[in-house]
Amino acid sequence: xxxxxxxxxxxxxxxxxxxxxxxxxxxxxxxxxxxxxxxxxxxxxxxxxxxxxxxxxxxxxxxxxxxxxxxxxxxxxxxxxxxxxxx
Amino acid sequence: xxxxxxxxxxxxxxxxxxxxxxxxxxxxxxxxxxxxxxxxxxxxxxxxxxxxxxxxxxxxxxxxxxxxxxxxxxxxxxxxxxxxxxxxxxxxxxxxxxxxxxxxxxxxxxxxxxxxxxxxxxxxxxxxxxxxxxxxxxxxxxxxxxxxxxxxxxxxxxxxxxxxxxxxxxxxxxxxxxxxxxxxxxxxxxxxxxxxxxxxxxxxxxxxxxxxxxxxxxxxxxxxxxxxxxxxxxxxxxxxxxxxxxxxxxxxxxxxxxxxxxxxxxxxxxxxxxxxxxxxxxxxxxxxxxxxxxxxxxxxxxxxxxxxxxxxxxxxxxxxxxxxxxxxxxxxxxxxxxxxxxxxxxxxxxxxxxxxxxxxxxxxxxxxxxxxxxxxxxxxxxxxxxxxxxxxxxxxxxxxxxxxxxxxxxxxxxxxxxxxxxxxxxxxxxxxxxxxxxxxxxxxxxxxxxxxxxxxxxxxxxxxxxxxxxxxxxxxxxxxxxxxxxxxxxxxxxxxxxxxxxxxxxxxxxxxxxxxxxxxxxxxxxxxxxxxxxxxxxxxxxxxxxxxxxxxxxxxxxxxxxxxxxxxxxxxxxxxxxxxxxxxxxxxxxxxxxxxxxxxxxxxxxxxxxxxxxxxxxxxxxxxxxxxxxxxxxxxxxxxxxxxxxxxxxxxxxxxxxxxxxxxxxxxxxxxxxxxxxxxxxxxxxxxxxxxxxxxxxxxxxxxxxxxxxxxxxxxxxxxxxxxxxxx
Ligand code: SF4
Ligand code: SF4
Numbered sequence: 001x002x003x004x005x006x007x008x009x010x011x012x013x014x015x016x017x018x019x020x021x022x023x024x025x026x027x028x029x030x031x032x033x034x035x036x037x038x039x040x041x042x043x044x045x046x047x048x049x050x051x052x053x054x055x056x057x058x059x060x061x062x063x064x065x066x067x068x069x070x071x072x073x074x075x076x077x078x079x080x081x082x083x084x085x086x087x
Numbered sequence: 088x089x090x091x092x093x094x095x096x097x098x099x100x101x102x103x104x105x106x107x108x109x110x111x112x113x114x115x116x117x118x119x120x121x122x123x124x125x126x127x128x129x130x131x132x133x134x135x136x137x138x139x140x141x142x143x144x145x146x147x148x149x150x151x152x153x154x155x156x157x158x159x160x161x162x163x164x165x166x167x168x169x170x171x172x173x174x175x176x177x178x179x180x181x182x183x184x185x186x187x188x189x190x191x192x193x194x195x196x197x198x199x200x201x202x203x204x205x206x207x208x209x210x211x212x213x214x215x216x217x218x219x220x221x222x223x224x225x226x227x228x229x230x231x232x233x234x235x236x237x238x239x240x241x242x243x244x245x246x247x248x249x250x251x252x253x254x255x256x257x258x259x260x261x262x263x264x265x266x267x268x269x270x271x272x273x274x275x276x277x278x279x280x281x282x283x284x285x286x287x288x289x290x291x292x293x294x295x296x297x298x299x300x301x302x303x304x305x306x307x308x309x310x311x312x313x314x315x316x317x318x319x320x321x322x323x324x325x326x327x328x329x330x331x332x333x334x335x336x337x338x339x340x341x342x343x344x345x346x347x348x349x350x351x352x353x354x355x356x357x358x359x360x361x362x363x364x365x366x367x368x369x370x371x372x373x374x375x376x377x378x379x380x381x382x383x384x385x386x387x388x389x390x391x392x393x394x395x396x397x398x399x400x401x402x403x404x405x406x407x408x409x410x411x412x413x414x415x416x417x418x419x420x421x422x423x424x425x426x427x428x429x430x431x432x433x434x435x436x437x438x439x440x441x442x443x444x445x446x447x448x449x450x451x452x453x454x455x456x457x458x459x460x461x462x463x464x465x466x467x468x469x470x471x472x473x474x475x476x477x478x479x480x481x482x483x484x485x486x487x488x489x490x491x492x493x494x495x496x497x498x499x500x501x502x503x504x505x506x507x508x509x510x511x512x513x514x515x516x517x518x519x520x521x522x523x524x525x526x527x528x529x530x531x532x533x534x535x536x537x538x539x540x541x542x543x544x545x546x547x548x549x550x551x552x553x554x555x556x557x558x559x560x561x562x563x564x565x566x567x568x569x570x571x572x573x574x575x576x577x578x579x580x581x582x583x584x585x586x587x588x589x590x591x592x593x594x595x596x597x598x599x600x601x602x603x604x605x606x607x608x609x610x611x612x613x614x615x616x617x618x619x620x621x622x623x624x625x626x627x628x629x630x631x632x633x634x635x636x637x638x639x640x641x642x643x644x645x646x647x648x649x650x651x652x653x654x655x656x657x658x659x660x661x662x663x664x665x666x667x668x669x670x671x672x673x674x675x676x677x678x679x680x681x682x683x684x685x686x687x688x689x690x691x692x693x694x695x696x697x698x699x700x701x702x703x704x705x706x707x708x709x710x711x712x713x714x715x716x717x718x719x720x721x722x723x724x725x726x727x728x729x730x731x732x733x734x735x736x737x738x739x740x741x742x743x744x745x746x747x748x749x750x751x752x753x754x755x756x757x758x759x760x761x762x763x764x765x766x767x768x769x770x771x772x773x774x775x776x777x778x779x780x781x782x783x784x785x786x787x788x789x790x791x792x793x794x795x796x797x798x799x800x801x802x803x804x805x806x807x808x809x810x811x812x813x814x815x
Contacts, residue, residue, distance in 0.1 A: 027196070
């Protein structure tokens with residue numbers, strides 16, 4: 001797969017997206033193991049999932065227009081603090 | 088901006104390395120392999136962690152408020168072979184995730200599961216189910232030792248069969264699921280396979296190879312040579328195939344290793360014992376798994392608590408106070424290449440004569456030195472061939488000054504008056520370079536004042552050489568391909584324009600001091616830093632004029648800072664703002680001289696004026712006992728009490744003026760204290776310029792004297808006798 005670096009993230013931006021990503025995945029993985037019977041926490045999970053998904057998407061919307069990133073469907077290489085897109 | 092960089096020579100970034108607490112669950116003592124270098128010397132099939140042990144431990148960690156929590160957590164599962172207990176690991180992880188979420192503990196999302204497996208049952212249904220459930224929250228490495236031959240030599244089943252063929256069937260699947268990272272360990276027998284092993288791993292798609300040699304007492308004579316040769320052959324392979332920037336990593340190459348310790352290093356230790364927490368199957372808690380009985384041979388295990396009573400913080404205190412300073416002997420503390428020399432505190436503890444953690448086993452010593460040499464080779468070539476520099480680390484490495492001719496350019500406060508007779512031969516240069524390489528000296532070539540006929544041969548490419556070149560020969564030096572150049576100016580060569588060097592030397596005679604400011608002014612238009620040498624300093628030195636000149640230079644520096652926001656450095660005035668220890672010439676301690684006739688000297692002045700006083704030669708090294716201790720700043724009763732850290736404290740001036748290399752004449756001290764005084768004015772004024780952002784944390788105290796001998800009399804007024812010194 002060919003990819004292209006479209007942005008070098010600042011430390012602040014990197015930390016933001018990394019934490020959002022970690023939270024989102026954590027909740028997705030929790031949903032895999034918590035079942036409906038666990039009433040209270042299942043409901044809380046679904047709510048938290050909605051919230052984190054929105055925040056995650058907002059980050060991409062804001063940053064991509066703020067920095068005018070080329071292309072679509074970006075992803076982050078956390079080890080290099082880079083935003084990439086497919087070419 | 089040159090954005091090219093290299094990957095071989097950098098280390099892999101660990102997930103949230105600075106911010107994460109590692110918690111290790113020793114889920115089993117059993118393993119399906121019997122690797123020959125394994126530190127777990129007491130394997131047993133019956134020690135398996137019960138889920139309730141892990142559960143109680145997690146409850147304790149998440150709810151006990153006497154623990155300082157880090158932001159993130161790494162849940163590490165080890166054995167034996169951890170995947171023998173994959174169902175248990177799965178259950179523990181699920182329990183942790185839900186428990187942390189229920190408590191709204193930030194670890195519920197800020198965690199990683201970390202497993203290093205031998206890969207035997209990687210493709211089993213249970214392991215694959217576990218991976219799918221925890222995807223994107225795991226780091227997983229399979230231990231592969233490289234070529235089949237090397238792997239099967241060490242990593243064997245209990246019946247001695249090699250495990251390579253079985254594991255290699257799982258590699259493609261693993262590399263589809265995780266970035267290829269592995270850990271390779273080398274012992275004496277498999278060293279000759281090192282290069283091929285690393286290359287074969289890279290070819291397989293395992294791009295990050297964390298490699299090390301064992302700490303144990305296994306190294307035979309000549310093993311260091313083999314390690315060095317293998318690493319150099321690997322470096323050559325990297326260059327021949329342009330692999331240095333292809334996202335490949337082999338941790339044997341590390342840009343940060345091979346420097347002397349600084350204060351910060353002395354107060355730190357090598358590994359994280361005591362910062363990690365390990366849990367044994369029996370429910371005991373350890374500072375690291377290496378303090379658990381399964382890997383100790385000589386001393387009893389060292390638990391710091393258990394799941395019933397929790398962690399006894401008193402028992403953790405020794406680990407908080409562990410430091411290189413107290414764990415290392417004098418050889419290590421003073422070692423020229425100490426950084427990156429690895430040790431394991433648990434192994435050290437087991438090897439210590441008495442059961443103490445303040446000890447360091449150093450079987451690895453010669454292997455580390457071999458690794459540092461190979462690194463120096465790699466980074467020299469990377470720089471010379473590709474112009475890629477390893478980061479400058481501000482530590483004093485030893486230096487060997489090659490005087491390429493008798494009329495070598497002045498590079499310190501000594502005025503060389505000899506004329507050209509001959510040049511150092513290529514043969515001598517190569518011998519000198521080998522000597523420097525072997526003994527960890529940075530080579531510095533001092534070129535002739537009168538003629539530039541240097542032949543830059545290909546063999547020099549393996550060495551990172553600094554060239555001190557008279558300004559008038561800069562064009563020629565660049566034309567012949569020299570890379571690291573320090574130009575030297577004097578009053579006659581100020582008009583030579585050069586392609587803006589960051590750093591230059593300005594030589595000016597004490598008798599020409601009234602021209603100092605004008606010379607600095609010219610040079611500062613095209614350089615960021617000037618190293619000033621005041622040559623032929625003696626009793627007649629005009630201190631008042633010097634002060635006037637220095638004050639004008641102070642105004643110049645501050646003016647540029649105010650108008651352009653650029654802080655230009657003039658060594659004798661600005662260095663003291665940034666350093667907290669002496670930066671003198673270090674002759675006879677850290678810097679030495681190689682003469683054209685292959686002799687070694689403490690300094691260039693001794694060679695030029697007292698050629699008989701050599702301290703050795705290039706074949707035998709330093710062989711004369713020249714009372715080296717007197718050349719160390721700590722062994723000068725003047726300098727150790729003085730904070731004029733910029734002072735060059737020329738040992739030859741000392742010797743000629745006072746007969747002792749460690750006793751400075753008053754005129755040299757007074758000159759340095761003129762500089763110190765002007766520096767303190769710079770500091771005061773800089774503090775008033777609000778946009779000054781150099782972040783200098785420095786205070787220069789007001790002293791009641793200009794000759795620091797006063798400081799010694801303050802602590803020992805008996806020694807005064809009839810000696811009278813000028814106070815101001
Ligand atoms: S063990 Fe050897 S190489 Fe390592 S720090 Fe000590 S003296 Fe230096
Ligand atoms: S000023 Fe004198 S005492 Fe201070 S460092 Fe220089 S030579 Fe030593």
